[in-house]
Amino acid sequence: xxxxxxxxxxxxxEKQTAAFLSSFGMPDDYVEITAMIMTDADxxxxxxxxxxxxxxxxxxxxxxxxxxxxxxxxxxxxxxxxLLDAGGGLGYPVAHKAMNIAIEKAKKLGLASVAVRNSxxxxxxxxxxxxxxxxxxxxxxxxxxxAPRVVPALAAEGxxxxxxxxxxxxxxxxxxxxxxxxxxxxxxxKIRNKAVxxxxxPEGWAVDENGQPMTNATEYFDGANMTSLGGTREMGNHKGxxxxxxxxxxSACLTGSxxxxxxxxxxxxxxxxxxxxxxxxxxxxxxxxxxxFEDTTDQLIDELRATEPVTTDQPVMVAGEPxxxxxxxxxxxxxxxxxxxxxxxxxxxxxxxxxxxxx
Amino acid sequence: xxxxxxxxxxxxxxxxxxxxxxxxxMRAWGMPEDxxxxxxxxxADADxxxxxxxxxxxxxxxxxRQRGKLISIDGPVTIVNETPVxxLVDGGGGLGYVPGVTAxxxxxxxAKKIGMASVAVRNSxxxxxxxxxxxxxxxxxxVGITTTSAALRKVAPTFGKDAxxxxxxxxxxxxxxxxxxxxxxxATTTVAGGKVRNKYNENLPLPIGWANDAxxxxxxxxxxxxxxxGGTQTPLGGTRELGSHKGxxxxxxxxxxSCAFSGAKIMxxxxxxxxxPGSMDIGHFFLAIDPKIFNPDxxxxxxxxxxxxxxxxxxxxxPDQPVLVAGEPxxxxxxxxKQTGIPVPSGLxxxxxxxxxxxxxEFLFI
Numbered sequence: 017x018x019x020x021x022x023x024x025x026x027x028x029x030e031k032q033t034a035a036f037l038s039s040f041g042m043p044d045d046y047v048e049i050t051a052m053i054m055t056d057a058d059x060x061x062x063x064x065x066x067x068x069x070x071x072x073x074x075x076x077x078x079x080x081x082x083x084x085x086x087x088x089x090x091x092x093x094x095x096x097x098x099l100l101d102a103g104g105g106l107g108y109p110v111a112h113k114a115m116n117i118a119i120e121k122a123k124k125l126g127l128a129s130v131a132v133r134n135s136x137x138x139x140x141x142x143x144x145x146x147x148x149x150x151x152x153x154x155x156x157x158x159x160x161x162x163a164p165r166v167v168p169a170l171a172a173e174g175x176x177x178x179x180x181x182x183x184x185x186x187x188x189x190x191x192x193x194x195x196x197x198x199x200x201x202x203x204x205x206k207i208r209n210k211a212v213x214x215x216x217x218p219e220g221w222a223v224d225e226n227g228q229p230m231t232n233a234t235e236y237f238d239g240a241n242m243t244s245l246g247g248t249r250e251m252g253n254h255k256g257x258x259x260x261x262x263x264x265x266x267s268a269c270l271t272g273s274x275x276x277x278x279x280x281x282x283x284x285x286x287x288x289x290x291x292x293x294x295x296x297x298x299x300x301x302x303x304x305x306x307x308x309f310e311d312t313t314d315q316l317i318d319e320l321r322a323t324e325p326v327t328t329d330q331p332v333m334v335a336g337e338p339x340x341x342x343x344x345x346x347x348x349x350x351x352x353x354x355x356x357x358x359x360x361x362x363x364x365x366x367x368x369x370x371x372x373x374x375x
Numbered sequence: 376x377x378x379x380x381x382x383x384x385x386x387x388x389x390x391x392x393x394x395x396x397x398x399x400x401m402r403a404w405g406m407p408e409d410x411x412x413x414x415x416x417x418x419a420d421a422d423x424x425x426x427x428x429x430x431x432x433x434x435x436x437x438x439x440r441q442r443g444k445l446i447s448i449d450g451p452v453t454i455v456n457e458t459p460v461x462x463l464v465d466g467g468g469g470l471g472y473v474p475g476v477t478a479x480x481x482x483x484x485x486a487k488k489i490g491m492a493s494v495a496v497r498n499s500x501x502x503x504x505x506x507x508x509x510x511x512x513x514x515x516x517x518v519g520i521t522t523t524s525a526a527l528r529k530v531a532p533t534f535g536k537d538a539x540x541x542x543x544x545x546x547x548x549x550x551x552x553x554x555x556x557x558x559x560x561x562a563t564t565t566v567a568g569g570k571v572r573n574k575y576n577e578n579l580p581l582p583i584g585w586a587n588d589a590x591x592x593x594x595x596x597x598x599x600x601x602x603x604x605g606g607t608q609t610p611l612g613g614t615r616e617l618g619s620h621k622g623x624x625x626x627x628x629x630x631x632x633s634c635a636f637s638g639a640k641i642m643x644x645x646x647x648x649x650x651x652p653g654s655m656d657i658g659h660f661f662l663a664i665d666p667k668i669f670n671p672d673x674x675x676x677x678x679x680x681x682x683x684x685x686x687x688x689x690x691x692x693x694p695d696q697p698v699l700v701a702g703e704p705x706x707x708x709x710x711x712x713k714q715t716g717i718p719v720p721s722g723l724x725x726x727x728x729x730x731x732x733x734x735x736x737e738f739l740f741i
Contacts, residue, residue, distance in 0.1 A: 246617075259561075264682060296662075312634055323534075325536065
């Protein structure tokens with residue numbers, strides 16, 4: 017297999033993703049939704065949340081940390097709220113269902129929220145909030161995670177996950193405003209990239225086991241941790257820490273999931289990582305006449321994009337725009353798969369008896 | 376407000392005296408009688424827990440704003456529309472405290488009845504510390520979120536030169552049993568404007584990442600911000616490399632929540648400045664969720680307490696500086712000030728004395 021980047025049409029990536037999930041034992045109806053959402057991440061350049069996750073999911077399934085055929089059940093249902101149990105499965109089907117329930121309720125009654133427990137990784141949080149925006153609703157999504165690798169302000173050890181926040185607002189003229197951010201300074205994938213390229217880490221990304229700033233990327237993988245957004249105390253990492261704790265409260269406490277910093281997190285029952293998600297949908301038409309919310313949001317986006325840039329080759333963008341641009345580009349070029357990932361997937365296909373479509 | 380600190384004597388007063396001083400001035404400015412105690416209580420609460428930028432130090436700017444007809448101190452607060460889960464409140468162009476408390480009471484009542492609710496406010500002004508409202512919700516066993524737009528453009532988007540936002544704060548509170556309420560109340564900037572001003576006053580360099588100059592380049596010179604030379608404060612993250620696009624994204628989210636639901640004006644826009652005469656047309660947003668509605672196996676408050684305990688138990692970098700949770704520094708300050716009283720520095724006292732004289736109101740900080 018060559019050492020160059022190869023581009024594949026999105027439907028091939030989706031087919032390959034689906035083939036893997038099927039061969040790992042995921043039921044067909046879950047496969048369809050999961051492959052669609054994972055491939056959407058690849059289409060939009062969120063390469064850490066697409067087909068690159070397949071090897072991890074295989075490990076988790078093989079070790080019985082997740083239950084790919086876990087049954088989704090409704091634990092509680094009220095007019096504005098629902099609590100779902102994911103049965104230990106990957107988070108995509110249950111998150112998709114949860115946001116659809118929130119959308120349906122919010123359209124009827126104005127707003128709604130759905131809590132999910134007993135779940136696992138659900139990919140990019142922003143996918144679900146874009147579902148809400150495409151129905152004219154404002155969407156929020158939050159999730160807890162599997163590993164406490166983010167240090168609180170003033171702390172020397174990791175206690176929270178990367179705990180992302182996603183928020184999408186509908187528009188008329190522009191693409192939706194779509195914020196999807198980890199509450200850590202950077203995603204761990206960025207640290208891995210620096211390590212692979214032998215580059216130092218910018219100060220403020222990571223801290224060693226004593227909580228001291230570290231810049232050696234390779235040492236990161238020996239017990240170092242990520243910082244909360246802000247990076248250092250002087251630069252406001254207590255705010256990123258506060259946001260991370262807020263996401264933990266919404267995703268874990270509100271759903272009855274285990275806390276990521278608990279010593280037995282994800283180990284209490286076989287076949288479940290015990291991750292929690294939380295979704296909110298709000299109908300702007302319950303506040304103002306139809307279209308008024310979208311017009312205000314469009315006005316804000318226009319004003320922000322019209323900001324004079326620091327350098328002319330780097331215009332001011334709004335949240336979601338970098339992904340919108342990649343999506344347009346990749347619709348023409350296809351989705352790039354790096355040689356290392358392709359080889360990994362090829363080996364995994366051989367190991368699991370899965371058809372390989374990326375040769 | 377550090378420039379008001381001066382080198383003179385600090386005097387200590389009870390929260391009660393602060394409320395009285397605020398009330399006397401509000402009455403002198405023509406605030407309706409039934410709005411005064413709500414306003415005084417919310418403002419003095421900020422001083423009581425150490426948020427000195429949001430309490431009585433706001434009296435001089437409020438005096439200027441009401442005299443300059445930027446706010447209508449007697450503006451009526453009205454409910455524009457209402458459903459079982461939502462409401463839109465009009466602040467009547469007045470100070471934001473009564474609109475804020477009105478909205479919070481509405482959102483609490485509705486969320487308790489049906490599980491969750493949200494209320495938007497338009498045509499308002501400064502409402503003090505956003506965390507005051509979310510703590511009210513937590514006090515009623517609800518999870519609360521509050522955001523507000525704000526008037527002064529100070530913050531540039533990532534990659535941009537010009538300021539398009541104010542400090543756009545977000546507040547979140549969650550109820551507990553054993554511990555004090557978890558209460559996050561944060562500007563979406565790297566630091567508060569007051570911290571930049573303190574460095575300026577002391578002629579100290581700013582840490583790189585707090586501010587950018589008029590060309591959008593990181594600067595250590597506080598003057599470019601304080602002396603209005605086109606400098607801007609950075610969104611949380613500070614530099615692109617450290618994630619300023621996230622702080623920028625949060626600031627825009629706060630602007631959307633505060634203005635797009637309510638119809639208040641977008642602060643980035645010049646086109647509709649002074650859309651409403653006698654109003655700064657600031658918008659607020661409130662969301663409350665009743666955790667009992669999900670009724671998880673582990674009671675919500677217990678789980679939040681467990682999280683706080685676990686975070687407290689984190690190994691600290693410095694054994695003398697234990698790991699805290701959001702709201703705790705204010706709780707500690709509140710306990711301390713209950714003993715000592717609330718410190719009012721001489722510069723602030725004389726500024727308020729001037730305001731009292733010009734307002735024909737009694738001055739109580741003597």
